[in-house]
Amino acid sequence: MFFIKELEKTIQLHPSYFGPLIRSHIHRELLLKEEGSSTGKFTIVCILDSFEISDGQVIAGSGAAEYTVHYKAIVWRPYKGEVMDGIVTSVIRAGFFVECGSLQAFVGRAMIPTDIKFDANATPAQWTDNGDQIIEKGTHIRIKIKGLRSEVDKMFAIGTMKEDYLGPLQQ
Amino acid sequence: MKITSPPNLRYPITISDLARKPGDKVKRSDTLFTYDYETYVEEGNKMGEYVKVLKTFPVRFESFLDGIVEKWFIKIGTVIERPGVALLEIEEPCTHETQFGGLCVNCGEDMTEIDYLTKEANSERATVNMTHDNVALLISKKEAIRAEEDSKQRLLNARKLSLIVDLDQTVIHTTCERTIAEWKEDPNNPNYEAVKDVQGFQLADDNVAHVAANWYYVKMRPGLADFFENMSKLYEMHIYTMATRAYAQEVARIIDPQRKYFGDRILSRDENYTDKLKSLHRLFPNNTDLAVIIDDRADIWGYCENLVRVPVFNFFPGAGDINASFLPKQQELVTQTPKVKTVEANAKTGSGTGSEDTPAVSIAGKPADTTSTETTNGAVNLEQQLLSMGAGDSQEALEEHLKEQEKVIITQQTERPLLQQQLVLDKEDEEAEVADASQTIEDGSTQPIEHHKHRHSLLHDDDRGLEVVAANLRLIHNTFYDEYLKKRAVPHSGRVAELKGQKSPKKPLLETVAPDVAEIMPRLKRQTLNGCVIVFSGIIPLGMDVEHSDFALWVKSFGAEISTSVNRQTTHVIANPDRKTTKVKRAARYPNIQIVNAEWMFQCCTRWEHVDETPYLIELDDADRIGSPVEGLDDDSLDASEEEGGGGGVGDEPSVQLAMSDNEWSSMRDELQDFLNESSDTDGASASDSESVRSTGSTQSESKRSKKRKRRNKTESNDGSEAEDSDASVSSASRLEKKKRRTMERVTSLTNVTNADKSSGLPSPETTGPEEDQVDDEGKVFDPQGGGADLDESDYDDSLEAMMAAEFEKTASDEE
Numbered sequence: 001m002f003f004i005k006e007l008e009k010t011i012q013l014h015p016s017y018f019g020p021l022i023r024s025h026i027h028r029e030l031l032l033k034e035e036g037s038s039t040g041k042f043t044i045v046c047i048l049d050s051f052e053i054s055d056g057q058v059i060a061g062s063g064a065a066e067y068t069v070h071y072k073a074i075v076w077r078p079y080k081g082e083v084m085d086g087i088v089t090s091v092i093r094a095g096f097f098v099e100c101g102s103l104q105a106f107v108g109r110a111m112i113p114t115d116i117k118f119d120a121n122a123t124p125a126q127w128t129d130n131g132d133q134i135i136e137k138g139t140h141i142r143i144k145i146k147g148l149r150s151e152v153d154k155m156f157a158i159g160t161m162k163e164d165y166l167g168p169l170q171q
Numbered sequence: 172m173k174i175t176s177p178p179n180l181r182y183p184i185t186i187s188d189l190a191r192k193p194g195d196k197v198k199r200s201d202t203l204f205t206y207d208y209e210t211y212v213e214e215g216n217k218m219g220e221y222v223k224v225l226k227t228f229p230v231r232f233e234s235f236l237d238g239i240v241e242k243w244f245i246k247i248g249t250v251i252e253r254p255g256v257a258l259l260e261i262e263e264p265c266t267h268e269t270q271f272g273g274l275c276v277n278c279g280e281d282m283t284e285i286d287y288l289t290k291e292a293n294s295e296r297a298t299v300n301m302t303h304d305n306v307a308l309l310i311s312k313k314e315a316i317r318a319e320e321d322s323k324q325r326l327l328n329a330r331k332l333s334l335i336v337d338l339d340q341t342v343i344h345t346t347c348e349r350t351i352a353e354w355k356e357d358p359n360n361p362n363y364e365a366v367k368d369v370q371g372f373q374l375a376d377d378n379v380a381h382v383a384a385n386w387y388y389v390k391m392r393p394g395l396a397d398f399f400e401n402m403s404k405l406y407e408m409h410i411y412t413m414a415t416r417a418y419a420q421e422v423a424r425i426i427d428p429q430r431k432y433f434g435d436r437i438l439s440r441d442e443n444y445t446d447k448l449k450s451l452h453r454l455f456p457n458n459t460d461l462a463v464i465i466d467d468r469a470d471i472w473g474y475c476e477n478l479v480r481v482p483v484f485n486f487f488p489g490a491g492d493i494n495a496s497f498l499p500k501q502q503e504l505v506t507q508t509p510k511v512k513t514v515e516a517n518a519k520t521g522s523g524t525g526s527e528d529t530p531a532v533s534i535a536g537k538p539a540d541t542t543s544t545e546t547t548n549g550a551v552n553l554e555q556q557l558l559s560m561g562a563g564d565s566q567e568a569l570e571e572h573l574k575e576q577e578k579v580i581i582t583q584q585t586e587r588p589l590l591q592q593q594l595v596l597d598k599e600d601e602e603a604e605v606a607d608a609s610q611t612i613e614d615g616s617t618q619p620i621e622h623h624k625h626r627h628s629l630l631h632d633d634d635r636g637l638e639v640v641a642a643n644l645r646l647i648h649n650t651f652y653d654e655y656l657k658k659r660a661v662p663h664s665g666r667v668a669e670l671k672g673q674k675s676p677k678k679p680l681l682e683t684v685a686p687d688v689a690e691i692m693p694r695l696k697r698q699t700l701n702g703c704v705i706v707f708s709g710i711i712p713l714g715m716d717v718e719h720s721d722f723a724l725w726v727k728s729f730g731a732e733i734s735t736s737v738n739r740q741t742t743h744v745i746a747n748p749d750r751k752t753t754k755v756k757r758a759a760r761y762p763n764i765q766i767v768n769a770e771w772m773f774q775c776c777t778r779w780e781h782v783d784e785t786p787y788l789i790e791l792d793d794a795d796r797i798g799s800p801v802e803g804l805d806d807d808s809l810d811a812s813e814e815e816g817g818g819g820g821v822g823d824e825p826s827v828q829l830a831m832s833d834n835e836w837s838s839m840r841d842e843l844q845d846f847l848n849e850s851s852d853t854d855g856a857s858a859s860d861s862e863s864v865r866s867t868g869s870t871q872s873e874s875k876r877s878k879k880r881k882r883r884n885k886t887e888s889n890d891g892s893e894a895e896d897s898d899a900s901v902s903s904a905s906r907l908e909k910k911k912r913r914t915m916e917r918v919t920s921l922t923n924v925t926n927a928d929k930s931s932g933l934p935s936p937e938t939t940g941p942e943e944d945q946v947d948d949e950g951k952v953f954d955p956q957g958g959g960a961d962l963d964e965s966d967y968d969d970s971l972e973a974m975m976a977a978e979f980e981k982t983a984s985d986e987e
Contacts (some may be wrong), residue, residue: 147280149274156273
């Protein structure tokens with residue numbers, strides 16, 4: 001699910017950037033470092049333009065200046081039970097891996113409808129019901145999150161396909 | 172799951188109540204049963220005294236599992252004395268056999284949670300990783316066995332095996348030098364032909380040396396497409412490389428554009444857990460029966476039995492393996508590269524690139540940037556490697572390795588060693604041209620001038636390693652399935668017997684039916700050098716454990732034995748041709764020892780066949796062959812010749828042991844002596860007495876032997892041995908030698924003459940020249956035993972004897 005969230009970030013700037021363009025430097029630094037990063041709980045998708053920069057403070061001993069920036073960003077946080085779309089990155093006998101933006105999900109054998117079977121002899125290997133449902137690397141797929149766990153800078157999810165309207169998307 | 176009494180209770184305990192019946196649901200932290208235990212407690216009474224009292228306490232035993240109670244093994248009143256007693260069985264709804272990133276794949280629960288009830292973390296249930304491209308997915312041992320059994324059945328049905336393919340220097344060679352791109356663009360460049368199919372790529376996340384996106388140039392080993400096409404019918408192929416994932420994927424895109432050979436079966440350093448060793452168990456945790464590996468290095472596989480060692484593919488000279496800085500250093504090879512010879516040959520002939528001159532398998536030494544100091548890769552050092560692995564996990568070590576790799580790449584980018592080498596080569600060409608031009612003027616001959624435009628190329632597109640490997644892989648595949656079908660036929664007959672009403676043998680399991688590659692391969696390999704006893708000389712650096720050096724282990728896997736000293740059991744000495752070590756000199760005195768260069772070993776070990784030694788023999792002066800006349804040193808050789816026996820008559824003083832009578836021998840020797848003296852006289856050379864005296868029977872026969880051997884070599888291979896022979900004769904140091912050689916020639920020519928005598932009746936020794944070829948023919952023609960051209964090891968002695976006898980007869984009649 002997407003949210004707008006208020007966030008805070010401390011940015012250190014090298015003295016060579018001190019000058020009339022200092023605000024744009026800070027802005028660039030913020031976009032570069034924060035957009036696309038994952039905290040383990042959520043991913044920062046997009047930083048909104050309006051942000052507040054505190055007064056800078058020179059750090060003793062290094063000469064760099066420290067700014068605290070308050071900003072708003074669109075963040076994405078997956079929830080258990082959420083349905084989301086992703087792209088299959090790898091297909092193995094035990095299931096397949098799905099990438100949903102910054103989230104890596106795995107759909108196990110038990111989470112795949114029984115009529116879709118693994119075909120190891122196909123190149124590349126695929127899960128298929130020998131009809132129009134083929135799951136191979138690159139397939140766009142809709143899954144539901146069944147379990148979620150976060151580590152420091154990444155998240156893992158277990159997905160399922162065993163419900164209505166889930167599975168490969170027609171392209 | 173069966174629950175047993177845990178170790179942390181106050182035993183003995185008495186069960187007082189069972190809270191659940193079989194079939195009841197339990198949740199985590201629900202009470203399963205209650206029990207009592209007894210213990211002494213100090214109690215104070217009103218007088219202020221403390222007394223120890225035995226008391227009984229009731230305790231609830233809580234479930235640490237969800238599920239359904241299946242069965243109780245205890246009842247009310249049971250006394251449990253010790254830990255490990257079975258209490259009850261709980262049927263779990265999910266056994267968490269497959270886990271992804273700490274989550275159970277089947278129920279989605281977090282496996283890493285630990286609380287006061289946790290006996291064993293759930294994450295411990297799945298510890299095996301057999302996925303190629305992911306480290307987050309783990310499965311349990313049971314699941315792994317099941318999966319492997321599945322894929323094994325699938326492979327057996329498809330009549331395939333698994334093939335693990337290494338990338339760098341096995342099927343491709345990569346460099347970062349941008350010279351390659353320039354050469355590729357320039358059709359006039361001498362290297363254009365060789366580099367035109369080189370493909371380049373950049374890695375997006377590459378920030379090596381902070382140089383903007385570095386280019387990698389990949390050269391495929393010649394014949395790679397055919398190799399993959401053919402092998403994919405026999406093998407299911409996997410990539411296993413020590414490079415990064417991004418690199419491996421880019422290379423896979425180049426060597427397998429349609430992804431039909433490898434699919435997603437790519438395992439890289441990022442998923443290997445360690446960057447020091449490769450292990451089959453990473454992909455096949457329990458069952459490696461069907462796995463065959465091709466790699467150019469055996470040490471990182473721990474000299475695994477499933478490994479087919481491939482000759483190193485070194486296309487860009489000096490580039491080495493850019494991903495090898497993480498690996499233990501490879502031992503440097505002390506041998507000259509065959510390429511140098513090719514260049515020289517080209518200079519002589521002046522023809523095209525002349526790739527046909529090079530041996531079928533070019534095994535260039537490891538580039539010079541890999542040092543050989545303290546880098547033994549033996550099994551003994553495995554421990555050290557493991558130790559260093561522990562240290563290697565530290566961030567510092569990793570950074571060090573990365574820096575090293577960076578350095579290699581920067582060197583390639585900035586110094587451009589290939590370009591420099593080509594420039595040197597061009598310069599040499601120019602010089603040669605000038606020399607050539609002057610020569611043509613002198614000769615006045617009509618040599619074609621077109622080759623003057625030709626510049627010698629640095630890169631040679633002539634590697635044939637894959638053909639050899641493909642042949643080996645085919646052999647393994649055939650042997651495996653021959654045996655498999657044979658073994659499978661047995662249970663069928665058992666079944667027939669069963670139908671006939673006879674007692675049937677137990678049907679063998681699949682495990683026993685399918686043969687094991689690790690058992691087949693050594694058997695095939697052992698035949699190659701079986702019975703050879705090999706001594707290394709000047710090959711393995713001093714101070715290194717010879718028995719466990721890389722080469723020794725390699726040779727041993729082909730059935731040869733390694734010995735550290737030359738003795739009569741020795742069959743081969745593998746020596747450095749540039750150095751005459753004492754071992755070589757010693758070995759030279761045993762006529763049965765083949766002194767060969769390292770190339771012979773590589774040929775044998777890559778082709779899996781006992782390659783003919785002749786082209787690899789190291790030329791030795793005849794002086795070396797004879798050995799020093801000092802008596803004391805010859806003890807061993809005496810023994811050796813005695814052992815040969817068989818009436819060879821080549822020993823020092825063999826008259827006592829041999830079947831021939833003493834009289835015969837002494838008369839023979841006398842005659843020979845006379846003849847030698849006489850012939851040297853007729854030659855007009857001043858034969859000093861001391862010399863002729865010294866030429867005893869032993870030296871004589873010794874020299875004859877070496878002579879004969881040379882001849883034999885020639886019959887087996889005609890290439891270049893003429894030069895060898897003349898070289899040898901030129902370099903023969905002593906005059907005595909020269910004289911003897913001439914005598915020999917005369918002897919043989921004389922025999923020839925008498926042979927012709929019967930037809931033409933013109934006995935003139937001068938008619939036959941000293942050409943060795945002729946001598947050869949004569950040897951064949953004049954074998955009185957009718958052995959013909961066959962001068963094999965077996966009847967070698969016999970024919971020698973026969974020839975000697977014949978010669979003596981003729982000379983005797985001549986003199987009369």
